[in-house]
Structure formats: structure tokens, C-alpha cells
Amino acid sequence: MVAHSLRARVRAGMIDEIKTVARRHLATDGANLSLRAVARDMGMVSSAIYRYFPSRDDLLTALILEAYDALGDAVEAADAAVERRDLRGRWHAVCRAARAWALAHPAEYALIYGSPVPGYAAPDDTVAPAQRPPVVLVGILHDGLTTGRLTPPPDELPDPLREDLAEVAAGLYPGMSEALLARGMAGWTQLFGLISFELFGRITRTLPHRDEYFDHQTGLMANLIGLPGPS
Amino acid sequence: MVAHSLRARVRAGMIDEIKTVARRHLATDGANLSLRAVARDMGMVSSAIYRYFPSRDDLLTALILEAYDALGDAVEAADAAVERRDLRGRWHAVCRAARAWALAHPAEYALIYGSPVPGYAAPDDTVAPAQRPPVVLVGILHDGLTTGRLTPPPDELPDPLREDLAEVAAGLYPGMSEALLARGMAGWTQLFGLISFELFGRITRTLPHRDEYFDHQTGLMANLIGLPGPS
DNA sequence: TGTACATCAGTGAACGCGCGTTCACTGATGTAC
DNA sequence: TGTACATCAGTGAACGCGCGTTCACTGATGTAC
Numbered sequence: 001m002v003a004h005s006l007r008a009r010v011r012a013g014m015i016d017e018i019k020t021v022a023r024r025h026l027a028t029d030g031a032n033l034s035l036r037a038v039a040r041d042m043g044m045v046s047s048a049i050y051r052y053f054p055s056r057d058d059l060l061t062a063l064i065l066e067a068y069d070a071l072g073d074a075v076e077a078a079d080a081a082v083e084r085r086d087l088r089g090r091w092h093a094v095c096r097a098a099r100a101w102a103l104a105h106p107a108e109y110a111l112i113y114g115s116p117v118p119g120y121a122a123p124d125d126t127v128a129p130a131q132r133p134p135v136v137l138v139g140i141l142h143d144g145l146t147t148g149r150l151t152p153p154p155d156e157l158p159d160p161l162r163e164d165l166a167e168v169a170a171g172l173y174p175g176m177s178e179a180l181l182a183r184g185m186a187g188w189t190q191l192f193g194l195i196s197f198e199l200f201g202r203i204t205r206t207l208p209h210r211d212e213y214f215d216h217q218t219g220l221m222a223n224l225i226g227l228p229g230p231s
Numbered sequence: 232m233v234a235h236s237l238r239a240r241v242r243a244g245m246i247d248e249i250k251t252v253a254r255r256h257l258a259t260d261g262a263n264l265s266l267r268a269v270a271r272d273m274g275m276v277s278s279a280i281y282r283y284f285p286s287r288d289d290l291l292t293a294l295i296l297e298a299y300d301a302l303g304d305a306v307e308a309a310d311a312a313v314e315r316r317d318l319r320g321r322w323h324a325v326c327r328a329a330r331a332w333a334l335a336h337p338a339e340y341a342l343i344y345g346s347p348v349p350g351y352a353a354p355d356d357t358v359a360p361a362q363r364p365p366v367v368l369v370g371i372l373h374d375g376l377t378t379g380r381l382t383p384p385p386d387e388l389p390d391p392l393r394e395d396l397a398e399v400a401a402g403l404y405p406g407m408s409e410a411l412l413a414r415g416m417a418g419w420t421q422l423f424g425l426i427s428f429e430l431f432g433r434i435t436r437t438l439p440h441r442d443e444y445f446d447h448q449t450g451l452m453a454n455l456i457g458l459p460g461p462s
Numbered sequence: 463t464g465t466a467c468a469t470c471a472g473t474g475a476a477c478g479c480g481c482g483t484t485c486a487c488t489g490a491t492g493t494a495c
Numbered sequence: 496t497g498t499a500c501a502t503c504a505g506t507g508a509a510c511g512c513g514c515g516t517t518c519a520c521t522g523a524t525g526t527a528c
Contacts, residue, residue: 007470007525014471030349032263036514047516048472056515114346116431118261161443168437186421186448193424200347206399212392217417224455238492238503245504267481278483279505287482 015052017042019066022059026107031117033060057120064126067108072132074101079136087144088222088229094136095191095218102195109199113192135172137191138184141225142173145180149228152177180225187221194218246283248273250297253290257338262348264291288351295357298339303363305332310367318375319453319460325367326422326449333426340430344423366403368422369415372456373404376411380459383408411456418452425449 021041025033035056039046053059078097082090102109111117112130144150156179157165165178173181194217198210207213222229252272256264266287270277284290309328313321333340342348343361375381387410388396396409404412425448429441438444453460 011471028349030346032349034514035516044471045473046514047474047518050516051471110346113431115261115341118259118263157447158443160440161447164438164440164444171437182444182447183451186451189424189428189448190417190421192428193420196427197420197423200344206402207395209391209395212389213395213413216388216392216413217420220414220417220455224451242504265481266483275504276506277481278485278507281483282504 011052018049018052018059019062022063023108026063026111030107031060031111031114031120033063035059060117060120061123061126063108064112064122065129067105067112068126068129068132070105070108071098071101071112072129074098075133075136079140084143085147085149086229087140087149088227090140091137091187091222091225091227092215092218094133094140095214098133098191099195099198099214102199106199109195113196114200133191134185134188137188138173138176138181140227141180141184142176144227145177150180150226153179153183153226155179157182183225187218187225190221191218242283249280249283249290250293253294254339257294257342261338262291262342262345262351264294266290291348291351292354292357294339295343295353296360298336298343299357299360299363301336301339302329302332302343303360305329306364306367310371315374316378316380317460318371318380319458321371322368322418322453322456322458323446323449325364325371326445329364329422330426330429330445333430337430340426344427345431364422365416365419368419369404369407369412371458372411372415373407375458376408381411381457384410384414384457386410388413414456418449418456421452422449 018038021038022033025037025041029037033056035049036046038059039049049059053062074097075094078093079090082093084090141150145152155162155177161182162178165181169176169178169181194214198214249269252269253264256268256272260268264287266280267277269290270280280290284293305328306325309324310321313324315321347353372381376383386393386408392413393409396412400407400409400412425445429445
């Protein structure tokens with residue numbers, strides 16, 4: 001029992017080390033991750049990896065799942081740390097947490113939000129963790145609605161779009177204002193765009209004050225949504 | 232003279248064909264473009280490509296430049312086709328043109344706006360063509376300012392950010408309102424985010440009415456900017 | 463507690479593959495006199 | 496107009512490399528009695 005769990009612990013440690021080394025390789029080689037290179041870095045023969053992962057794609061999938069979860073954890077923790085009623089504070093906290101995580105883990109961010117890896121199809125169990133950040137953002141808006149702190153925007157949607165959004169809302173926050181949901185999704189899109197531009201090196205070459213830029217731009221979206229608070 | 236230009240024309244035709252075949256390969260293999268595969272598709276031996284491109288990276292660079300230019304052309308043409316004073320119409324035309332081009336050329340879009348290709352450094356002459364779409368968007372706002380059709384937002388920027396933006400404006404549209412420039416960049420970020428999400432298959436799985444969604448979301452940004460017009 | 467057996471991690475060789483790039487070559491097409 | 500030479504496109508073989516994956520193997524570590 002003790003002996004078996006020791007072996008199991010060693011095994012878990014190896015799996016962790018493989019993933020850690022693989023993450024390091026992501027940083028330099030992007031998503032064309034090489035099993036052989038990982039094995040080399042660990043001082044093993046390449047076939048040894050197969051004791052832990054049945055194929056290269058499985059290793060990739062594990063890394064992708066971990067990345068989604070790490071980002072989701074960071075984002076949810078940031079939200080939870082702010083006073084519930086401070087909608088605008090929560091919004092900024094979530095945006096900043098996502099950006100901070102991405103800047104700290106650029107390769108993993110690229111893995112989950114960059115262009116799709118050719119020939120690799122993400123399995124279905126990545127869908128739920130992938131939605132955690134936008135769900136948190138929209139959750140803030142939902143809280144605002146139910147506590148009356150946030151006034152929903154006028155219904156400004158064409159019918160087909162409203163129906164689509166109603167269906168999305170039904171699976172998430174039933175009864176939510178579709179127009180507000182659309183604005184929340186605009187905020188999420190903006191957040192993703194800001195981080196991607198900064199990380200992939202477009203735009204911000206001539207914008208040294210990146211923190212201020214980021215806060216201002218996410219603040220604009222908070223205004224668009226109608227989040228109460230300073231400025 | 233005539234003879235020489237014939238050979239030159241044949242040569243130019245070959246270069247075009249290589250690029251066309253290479254573009255086709257981008258669609259399936261992403262940015263790991265294989266010279267040998269391109270040669271194979273053309274019924275040539277792989278070394279023959281070297282008569283036309285000194286290396287694989289040069290071919291990639293050519294494709295990237297062409298992609299930037301094609302998108303830039305599409306966007307500028309869309310803007311030019313709308314009555315100058317119809318700011319909101321121009322805004323929507325530019326957004327739609329960018330999206331349409333991206334949907335029609337997903338691989339080339341991924342090449343220029345996806346995650347950076349590992350080990351490939353884009354040469355400097357990609358910078359100018361890359362900026363054409365955002366320059367057009369901000370140009371619309373600038374036109375609005377100079378014709379008085381657009382009221383600049385109140386100065387809402389922290390000092391360091393205003394200085395950064397003033398420098399950007401100086402090289403582009405001197406004297407432009409920094410706060411308005413920031414909003415224009417927010418619009419550009421949103422546009423990029425919307426297209427990327429749609430193309431890379433996040434978010435829109437449950438949103439069948441994509442055109443309506445796109446128009447609505449870009450319309451929200453037009454509102455944020457303060458573009459006059461319906462809705 | 464001690465022994466016989468099963469499980470498991472890691473080895474090393476091999477498979478078949480594709481890649482970018484170089485190089486000496488063959489013909490055909492153009493140029494100069 | 497006709498010939499001698501230079502230019503150029505494309506060939507085919509070869510270089511050295513890295514890759515994912517399979518497989519029979521050796522020891523060491525754990526398990527059952």
C-alpha cells in the first residue's frame with residue numbers, strides 16, 4: 001500500500017516533469033512540440049516518454065487542458081477576491097488577471113488562443129475550461145442585473161441575433177438580458193484582442209505604458225457595458 | 232528585347248504559381264510550409280524552387296507581404312467606396328471588408344494575425360503594410376474631427392498614456408485627439424478579436440447568425456467612438 | 463521474515479518518413495557578332 | 496541570316512538532420528504467499 005503509492009508518487013512526479021519540460025519547449029518551438037527533444041532534456045531515451053503518454057497528441061492535450069485551467073483559476077480567483085458589489089472592480093481585476101497570466105505564460109497562451117495547430121483537433125473536454133474566463137466576465141454582469149446595480153441596455157438586437165443569444169444565455173445565466181450579454185461578449189473579445197496584440201507584438205511597439213493602456217481600454221469596455229464606478 | 236521579356240514573363244508566371252500553390256498548402260499545414268511539398272504539387276524537383284526563391288523563409292516572407300497588402304487593399308477600397316461624410320457607413324464597410332477577406336483567406340489571415348511562427352522573424356518591411364487597416368479606421372475618425380461631424384470624447388487619459396498616444400498620433404494624424412485615437416484602437420482591437428474568434432472557432436459555435444452578430448458588435452464600437460448615424 | 467513471481471520504468475536499436483539545402487549536370491533559350 | 500557563346504531552368508543524387516512510434520530486452524521495484 002505504502003510501497004505502491006510511493007511508486008505512484010514517483011510516477012506522478014515524472015508526468016509533472018515531462019509537462020514542465022514540454023512547457024519550456026513550447027516557449028521556443030511553439031506548438032510543434034517534439035517528444036524527442038523533451039526526452040533529451042530529461043536525459044531519457046525518447047521511447048521512455050511512452051510509459052507516461054500514449055502519443056505526442058496526448059501530451060499536447062494535457063498541456064492545453066492545464067493551460068485552460070490555470071487561466072481559469074487565475075481569473076476566478078481574481079474575481080473572488082473583490083467585494084461582490086464592486087462590479088467595476090471585479091471587471092478590472094478579472095481583466096488584469098487574465099493579462100498577467102498571459103504575460104507570465106506566453107507560450108501557453110499562444111497554445112490555447114493562437115492559431116489552431118495544424119493537424120491537431122482539440123478534444124471536447126477542452127470546451128468547458130475554455131469558457132471559464134468569459135463566463136466569469138458575464139457573471140459579473142449577471143450579478144449586476146440581479147442586484148439592480150446594473151441597468152440593462154435597451155433592446156437593440158435584430159431578432160435572429162436575440163434568439164441566438166437567448167439560447168446562449170439559457171445555458172449559462174437564464175433570463176439574462178441578451179443585449180447585455182452581447183456587450184459582455186464584446187468585452188471578452190476586447191480582452192482577448194488586447195492581450196493577443198500585446199503578446200504577439202503588434203501595435204504596442206510605440207506604446208511603452210502598457211499597463212495604463214490596458215487599464216484604459218478595458219475601462220472603455222466597462223463604460224460601454226454600463227458598469228457603475230469611477231470614471 | 233522581346234525575347235528577353237518573354238523569358239521574364241514566364242519567370243514571373245512561375246513565381247506566381249509557386250506562391251499560389253504555397254498559399255494552398257498554408258490552408259492545410261499552417262505556417263510549417265514545406266518547399267518540397269510545393270515543388271511536388273507543381274511537378275518539379277524540390278531544388279528547382281531555388282531558382283525562384285533563395286530559401287523557404289523568403290517564400291514565407293513573400294506570402295506574408297502579399298497577405299498584408301491584399302487585406303490592406305480590400306480595406307482601403309471598401310472605405311473609398313462609401314460617401315466620405317458617412318462616417319458610420321465607412322466604419323461598417325471597413326469592418327465587413329476585413330472580415331470578408333479573412334473568411335475568404337483564413338490561412339493567410341492566420342499567417343499574419345495568428346501566433347508568431349517559431350524561428351521566423353518578420354522583416355521590417357512588413358510593418359507598414361500591417362498598419363494599413365488600423366490606419367484606415369483611425370482615418371475615419373480623423374475625418375470626423377476635421378469636418379466637425381465627430382465630437383472628440385472628453386480627455387480621460389492618464390498623462391503617460393496621453394503622451395504615448397500623442398506620439399503615435401504625431402506620426403499618423405498630427406493634432407488628433409488622443410482620447411479618440413484610443414477609442415479607434417479599441418475598435419481595431421475589437422475587429423481583430425471578432426475575426427479571430429470566428430475564424431479560430433471559439434465562441435461562435437452556438438451563434439449561427441454570424442453576420443448579424445458581427446454587425447452588432449462592430450456597431451457597439453461605433454457607438455463607443457461616437458460615430459453619428461442610425462441606431 | 464523470506465522467497466517466487468508479476469509489474470513496471472527505462473534502454474537501445476530500428477522502421478519509415480519528410481525536411482531544407484547544395485551541387486554538378488544537361489538542354490533549351492536568348493545574345494552578340 | 497548564321498554561328499559561337501552565355502545565360503538560365505530544371506534534373507537527380509546526395510548531405511545531414513530530426514521526427515513519432517514500435518519492439519524485444521534488462522533490471523529494479525513491488526506483491527502474494
